[in-house]
Amino acid sequence: DIQLTQSPSFLSASVGDRVTITCRASQGISSYLAWYQQKPGKAPKLLIYAASTLQSGVPSRFSGSGSGTEFTLTISSLQPEDFATYYCQQLNSYPLYTFGQGTKLEIK
Amino acid sequence: EVQLVQSGAEVKKPGESLKISCKGSGYSFTSYWIGWVRQMPGKGLEWMGIIYPGDSDTRYSPSFQGQVTISADKSISTAYLQWSSLKASDTAMYYCVRRLNGCFDYWGQGTLVTVSS
Numbered sequence: 538d539i540q541l542t543q544s545p546s547f548l549s550a551s552v553g554d555r556v557t558i559t560c561r562a563s564q565g566i567s568s569y570l571a572w573y574q575q576k577p578g579k580a581p582k583l584l585i586y587a588a589s590t591l592q593s594g595v596p597s598r599f600s601g602s603g604s605g606t607e608f609t610l611t612i613s614s615l616q617p618e619d620f621a622t623y624y625c626q627q628l629n630s631y632p633l634y635t636f637g638q639g640t641k642l643e644i645k
Numbered sequence: 646e647v648q649l650v651q652s653g654a655e656v657k658k659p660g661e662s663l664k665i666s667c668k669g670s671g672y673s674f675t676s677y678w679i680g681w682v683r684q685m686p687g688k689g690l691e692w693m694g695i696i697y698p699g700d701s702d703t704r705y706s707p708s709f710q711g712q713v714t715i716s717a718d719k720s721i722s723t724a725y726l727q728w729s730s731l732k733a734s735d736t737a738m739y740y741c742v743r744r745l746n747g748c749f750d751y752w753g754q755g756t757l758v759t760v761s762s
Contacts, residue, residue, distance in 0.1 A: 571748040571749070573690075580754055583749065587747045587748075624690055628744075631704075633706055634680070634692045634695075635692055636689060636690040638689050639690070
């Protein structure tokens with residue numbers, strides 16, 4: 538099974554900061570990686586798919602990069618509404634679409 | 646507008662059976678895979694399995710194989726997740742999701758299942 542490891546698990550940052558979250562796969566997954574944002578009490582929301590394609594309606598301050606085993610999600614300038622938990626997910630290993638353990642982004 | 650609308654919260658006792666639902670609208674229900682994701686209290690997302698409503702082809706994560714059953718009724722654009730004998734450890738929020746190529750683009754609002762004696 539493909540394992541996904543996100544780092545860090547917790548991140549404290551301020552409004553306006555640039556933050557980066559990393560997702561590492563235990564084996565190559567090409568570009569079959571998606572990123573989701575989840576706010577408390579809400580369903581996750583798709584941010585990025587195919588490693589770097591921004592979902593329609595998602596602000597351009599979000600970006601994704603990487604391929605193979607290492608991927609990053611970057612928020613260029615944190616806004617108050619961005620404080621949430623972020624998950625990566627691989628869709629290379631059909632039908633075992635594993636998630637990373639999550640990264641909780643908190644206000645400093 | 647694409648929507649996945651899930652059935653309401655459930656409170657059950659250990660050993661009871663349960664079937665929760667996810668109704669799709671605003672798109673061709675038979676043309677997209679529908680999956681299920683578990684989120685236990687305070688924990689992360691876990692992939693459970695997926696079904697193609699067009700022909701009911703179903704695949705499970707090994708962690709959930711034999712523990713749950715995923716099905717669909719394409720005549721009413723509804724997917725289901727069911728348990729034959731609930732355990733306390735099944736207490737969680739369950740989300741249905743629509744699979745687009747390379748991602749899950751739409752999520753249901755979630756169904757909270759509480760299993761307690």
